[in-house]
Amino acid sequence: MQHKFHHDHNSNQKPNANSNIPLLKNKLAGYxxxxxxxxxxxxxxxxxxxxxxxxxxxxxxxxxxxxxxxxxxxxxxxxxxxxxxxxxxxxxxxxxxxxxRLNAKKRSWNEVVRECFAVFDRSESGVVSKRDFRFILRELGDITDNAIIDEIFAEVDVDANGIIDYDEFTFMVRNYMTDDDIAT
Structure with missing residues (x-):
């Protein structure tokens, strides 16, 4: 009769040092x-x-x-x-x-921002030109005053290079969002 501590010296298998790992891996398999x-x-x-x-x-x-x-x-x-x-x-x-859960919420927020950016980036160049910005604000934002549009553009175009890149756009969206549940 063998007791539970019996070790078979003929076995070439090494004991598994991580014998408790499968249990943890099953719980954390989705990561x-x-x-x-x-x-x-x-x-x-x-x-x-x-x-x-x-x-x-x-x-x-x-x-x-x-x-x-x-x-x-x-x-x-x-x-x-x-x-x-x-x-x-x-x-x-x-x-x-x-x-x-927090990361999923963050990812979904980033997806929304990326989709919004794609609407503004009509030329699909990776940046928003002043012309595209003006067009979108006129068509979707109902802003017809060029002075107001130019003021908003200048505020968003932080580096004043005449275009809005994705980082500047993201900053604008975060600052102008009013729904804290979406913006966080």
Whole structure:
């Protein structure tokens, strides 16, 4: 009879040093290596005691470091919304889920901005000319006063090179958006 610690010396297979990894990989299968690396770096900054979970005190400290002044009830609400296990902490899996949702929202925002830019970039040159800018504002924005259009263009064309590049366009859209849910 063999006991559970029996080792077969005839076997050429090495024991798997990462025997617990498949369980973790199954939970995190939807993430790229780059995402997991980035999320781990951020998670470790919040997990100041190295426990493998972010508690309410660590969350409060992290938020204060970001210049926020969270109230106790806000902290509890954040933990409650994220904590799928019910242990009043945020573990790495739960943190990854939150980060994935935030990144998806960010990606969808970037897609909207890119589509808007394509409307303004009528020549498909990668920049918006003053002529195209004027045309779009007249046709879609109902602005007919050239002085107003020129003023807006000059404000958006930060480097004053006579064209609006994608970065300038993105900056304009973010500054002029009124719906905070879309712009964040």
């Amino acid at each position: 790229s290596d780059e995402e997991l690396y980035e999320y781990r770096q951020v998670f470790n900054m919040f997990d100041t005691d190295g426990s493998g979970a972010i508690g309410i005190e660590e969350l409060e400290s992290a938020m204060k470091n970001l210049g926020l002044e969270p109230q106790q009830d806000e902290l509890e609400q954040i933990i409650e919304e994220v904590d799928q296990i019910g242990n009043h902490e945020i573990d790495f899996d739960e943190f990854c889920d939150v980060m994935k």
